[in-house]
Amino acid sequence: MKEAKELLKEKGINPSIQRIRILKSLMATERHPTVKDIYGKILKEIPTLSKTTVYNTVKLFADKGILTPTRVKEDEIRYDINVYPHTHFRCKRCGNIYDLKKEKPPIKEKKEIEGHLIEEKCICYWGICKNCRKKVESR
Numbered sequence: 001m002k003e004a005k006e007l008l009k010e011k012g013i014n015p016s017i018q019r020i021r022i023l024k025s026l027m028a029t030e031r032h033p034t035v036k037d038i039y040g041k042i043l044k045e046i047p048t049l050s051k052t053t054v055y056n057t058v059k060l061f062a063d064k065g066i067l068t069p070t071r072v073k074e075d076e077i078r079y080d081i082n083v084y085p086h087t088h089f090r091c092k093r094c095g096n097i098y099d100l101k102k103e104k105p106p107i108k109e110k111k112e113i114e115g116h117l118i119e120e121k122c123i124c125y126w127g128i129c130k131n132c133r134k135k136v137e138s139r
Contacts, residue, residue, distance in 0.1 A: 004020045004023040004024045004027060005020055007023065007066065008020065008023065008066075011064040011065070011066060012064070013060065013061075013064060017046070018042075018046060018049060018053055018057065019057055019060075021042050021045060021046060022038060022042065022054060022057045022058070022061075023061065023066070025038055025041050025042055026038070026061075026067060026079060026081045027081055030098075030099065031096065031097065032070060032072070032078040032079065032080050032088075032097040033078060033079060034076060034077065034078055034079075035051065035054050035055050035058060035077075035079075036051075038054050038058070038079070039051050039054045042054075058079050061079075062079075065083060066081075066083070067079050067080060067081050067083065068080045068082070068083050069120075070088065070097075070122055071120070071122050072088055072090045072097055072122065072124045073090070078097065080099070082099055085121070086099050086100060086101065087099075087100045087123040087124065087125065088100065088122070088123070088124040088125070089124070089125045089126075089127065089129065090124055090125070090126050091126075091127070091128060091129035091131075091132055092126055092127065092128060093128055093129070093132040094129060094131070094132055096129055096131075097124075098129065100125070
């Protein structure tokens with residue numbers, strides 16, 4: 001993956017210290033963080049950072065195609081640095097979200113279904129992840 005500063009410049013985004021750090025934070029995890037997660041992780045490094053800056057930055061990144069907002073729970077938006085079509089798995093026990101690399105989304109390139117305009121796509125499976133299964137089965 002490209003360096004954060006280089007990617008921002010390529011997308012026409014001014015690479016401020018806050019934007020670079022937010023992007024680096026997203027690039028360093030596969031956990032699909034919320035704005036609150038991102039803010040909490042970076043606040044110690046940049047004490048002047050505001051939640052509004054994080055909200056505005058992830059919206060800008062989404063608008064420029066750097067990340068994808070993902071709803072795997074109706075009232076929660078998470079951010080995924082993997083912008084290529086893929087499905088997700090959310091564990092009901094630990095809450096972790098995993099990208100399923102081998103599972104191809106069935107409607108990956110469709111723009112509409114039966115006359116309905118598709119604006120967002122999120123295919124997510126829910127269950128117990130392999131890590132939680134191991135913990136339960138080893139008891």
